[in-house]
Amino acid sequence: xxxxxxxxxxxxxxxxxxxxxxxSLSMPPASAGARALVTGVTNIGDxxxxxxxxTRATGARFVRIPLRWGEVAPRxxxxxxxxxxxxxxxxxWGSSDxxxxxxxxxxxxxVLQVDGAPSWADGCQAPSxxxxxxxxxxxxxxxxFATAAARRYNGSFGGLPRVRLWQGxxxxxxxxxxxxxxxxxxxxxxxxxxxxxxxxxxAVKSVDPSNLxxxxxxxxxxxxxxxxxxMRFARLLLCMEGHNHPRxxxxxxxxxxxxxxxxxxxxxxxxxxxxxxxxDVELGDLPKLETLLRAADRAGRIKGEFKRTPLWITEFSWDxxxxxxxxxPMKIETRWTAEALYRAWRAGVSHxxxxxxxxxxxxxxxxxxxxxxxxxxxxxxTVADDQPKEILYAFRFPFVSYPTNRGLFFWGRTPSSxxxxxxxxxxxxxxxxxxxxxxxxxxxxxxxxxxxxxxxNKHGAVRAVxxxxxxxxxxxxxxxxxxxxxxx
Amino acid sequence: xxxLGKALGTLALASLTLAAPGSASAAxxxxxxxxxxxxxTEALPTAxxxxxxxxxxxxxxxxxxxxxxxxxKTRHLQAQGAExxxxxxxxAETAPISLSRSPVDSGGKPGGFxxxxxxxxxxxxxxxxxxxxxxxxLSEVAAHATGSSNSGQMGFLLPLLIxxxxxxxxxxxxxxxKRPAA
Numbered sequence: 001x002x003x004x005x006x007x008x009x010x011x012x013x014x015x016x017x018x019x020x021x022x023x024s025l026s027m028p029p030a031s032a033g034a035r036a037l038v039t040g041v042t043n044i045g046d047x048x049x050x051x052x053x054x055t056r057a058t059g060a061r062f063v064r065i066p067l068r069w070g071e072v073a074p075r076x077x078x079x080x081x082x083x084x085x086x087x088x089x090x091x092x093w094g095s096s097d098x099x100x101x102x103x104x105x106x107x108x109x110x111v112l113q114v115d116g117a118p119s120w121a122d123g124c125q126a127p128s129x130x131x132x133x134x135x136x137x138x139x140x141x142x143x144x145f146a147t148a149a150a151r152r153y154n155g156s157f158g159g160l161p162r163v164r165l166w167q168g169x170x171x172x173x174x175x176x177x178x179x180x181x182x183x184x185x186x187x188x189x190x191x192x193x194x195x196x197x198x199x200x201x202x203a204v205k206s207v208d209p210s211n212l213x214x215x216x217x218x219x220x221x222x223x224x225x226x227x228x229x230x231m232r233f234a235r236l237l238l239c240m241e242g243h244n245h246p247r248x249x250x251x252x253x254x255x256x257x258x259x260x261x262x263x264x265x266x267x268x269x270x271x272x273x274x275x276x277x278x279x280d281v282e283l284g285d286l287p288k289l290e291t292l293l294r295a296a297d298r299a300g301r302i303k304g305e306f307k308r309t310p311l312w313i314t315e316f317s318w319d320x321x322x323x324x325x326x327x328x329p330m331k332i333e334t335r336w337t338a339e340a341l342y343r344a345w346r347a348g349v350s351h352x353x354x355x356x357x358x359x360x361x362x363x364x365x366x367x368x369x370x371x372x373x374x375x376x377x378x379x380x381x382t383v384a385d386d387q388p389k390e391i392l393y394a395f396r397f398p399f400v401s402y403p404t405n406r407g408l409f410f411w412g413r414t415p416s417s418x419x420x421x422x423x424x425x426x427x428x429x430x431x432x433x434x435x436x437x438x439x440x441x442x443x444x445x446x447x448x449x450x451x452x453x454x455x456x457n458k459h460g461a462v463r464a465v466x467x468x469x470x471x472x473x474x475x476x477x478x479x480x481x482x483x484x485x486x487x488x
Numbered sequence: 489x490x491x492l493g494k495a496l497g498t499l500a501l502a503s504l505t506l507a508a509p510g511s512a513s514a515a516x517x518x519x520x521x522x523x524x525x526x527x528x529t530e531a532l533p534t535a536x537x538x539x540x541x542x543x544x545x546x547x548x549x550x551x552x553x554x555x556x557x558x559x560x561k562t563r564h565l566q567a568q569g570a571e572x573x574x575x576x577x578x579x580a581e582t583a584p585i586s587l588s589r590s591p592v593d594s595g596g597k598p599g600g601f602x603x604x605x606x607x608x609x610x611x612x613x614x615x616x617x618x619x620x621x622x623x624x625x626l627s628e629v630a631a632h633a634t635g636s637s638n639s640g641q642m643g644f645l646l647p648l649l650i651x652x653x654x655x656x657x658x659x660x661x662x663x664x665x666k667r668p669a670a
Contacts, residue, residue, distance in 0.1 A: 219528060221530060223527055226526075269532075276530060370525060
């Protein structure tokens with residue numbers, strides 16, 4: 001009897017293997033079709049409408065605009081006022097009104113990022129190196145301001161446009177932007193931030209439930225005593241535990257954490273595959289953050305709009321050389337920009353914001369590592385004088401290609417994020433030759449493999465052509481990861 | 489048996505020596521000062537302890553690729569055209585200072601820069617999952633030159649090997665002691 005069972009199992013096994021193979025072949029390839037990759041720019045740094053047009057010219061569809069609470073609200077709390085009323089005369093919305101109007105007129109979707117509390121809303125005295133208004137702000141006061149802001153930009157206030165996307169604070173895991181981080185040895189900032197984002201969410205949603213709330217983008221690395229690594233911060237915020245197999249902790253997490261979209265700002269001390277420490281999230285670490293978010297979703301920790309909480313990168317860049325002598329050489333940064341977009345998309349990121357539109361103005365005597373020359377444009381005397389960097393073209397029309405054992409793999413997104421035919425071309429004998437034509441999907445994404453040994457000798461380049469526009473040629477010579485500071 | 493015991497003992501001691509800088513860099517603390525950049529940037533490990541990445545700290549003469557990579561590897565990179573020259577130049581510029589005084593070993597393949605694509609991305613079982621940097625000579629050269637080993641993470645295998653070697657060496661030596669004199 002036992003022999004017959006074994007024989008039956010042996011006969012059945014090949015059939016099971018064949019069935020499994022057939023099932024895997026019938027599944028759609030992973031896909032450029034399943035998820036979009038939308039780009040945005042953080043930090044326009046200028047009110048000039050031309051700056052917003054330049055942003056649109058990068059292919060970005062979103063723009064993140066800071067809404068500095070401490071600059072909009074009065075410096076001293078008035079004796080009698082209505083902080084949840086956008087029409088209260090104590091508020092000064094001039095700068096944000098201009099930015100929102102310019103964004104809409106340029107065809108961009110604005111994301112308003114609220115941060116920087118007025119001193120009267122601060123809950124403590126921040127360290128001297130921290131930004132102003134970063135010390136455990138009062139959640140009630142934050143909620144009142146968020147209500148006022150959401151009302152102002154609800155689409156029916158004073159002819160102002162509608163803003164639907166709201167981000168609550170910035171990098172609460174960094175002592176630069178939020179304090180206190182610790183009480184003795186115990187991290188406290190995740191619990192404090194949970195209270196704040198819940199208050200922010202309630203306020204924004206009370207004005208219009210279709211508004212979307214983005215949690216504050218987390219900074220990338222753990223620096224003992226000064227920052228909490230983003231993985232650890234996220235686990236504490238979401239009441240999860242475990243590194244490789246995250247699971248909920250036993251408590252009820254105060255009823256959960258309220259936001260619709262999770263955000264990370266994975267500045268990377270290296271290239272697109274670079275991984276940081278166990279609690280860091282640099283580009284190479286994005287998959288482990290995605291794993292944590294999925295587990296938090298399954299555990300019901302995230303009380304948001306979506307069953308599968310989206311992951312956005314709300315800031316990322318490298319300083320370029322030129323102009324920063326310590327920045328990444330332009331050719332390498334151009335390649336790495338395309339790779340960063342691809343790898344972020346692969347890891348599950350749906351929206352990728354570049355920091356910033358143009359370089360900081362150079363101040364003589366200032367260290368390059370303290371200023372940012374990470375713009376998509378070189379800074380000119382005026383916005384009209386700004387010149388696009390080569391990295392802009394990789395950001396606008398990202399395209400990568402790698403030789404594999406199964407042929408030449410490629411992935412890209414059209415500059416307009418629209419569908420259409422894309423020709424994949426190979427550089428051979430001083431000319432470009434078409435290898436294959438594919439069709440970009442409705443999000444402008446395309447990927448596939450050409451049955452081709454091209455590039456396996458690390459020579460040559462591949463590019464994509466769409467509607468007469470060409471991607472930056474992607475070299476078959478790999479550039480390995482190496483340690484490089486993101487700010488030069 | 490005697491030769492094996494000697495070899496194991498040597499390996500154990502060598503492993504301890506090699507392990508120390510890695511574990512030191514894993515515990516590196518970036519001196520914060522008032523530099524905002526340090527809250528975003530890893531400390532780069534060096535033989536002399538961790539160094540912040542503030543370029544202002546790295547004064548002194550410009551280092552050539554040959555000084556960092558060795559003449560042979562530099563020639564190999566430069567023979568690969570403009571891009572190879574660009575890689576050699578940037579590796580020379582960004583290598584930790586201590587490496588400019590140490591010869592580069594051409595053997596072996598350090599960890600950290602030879603990232604194999606994994607299935608962790610969770611993007612579905614695509615038929616085309618390319619290797620990121622593969623086994624190119626550039627990856628070995630750049631990994632040696634920057635002296636980094638996956639940002640201080642040794643993984644669990646090296647410590648396991650060290651422990652296993654030490655245990656084996658201890659057992660061997662204790663058995664040698666118990667043998668009666670010839």
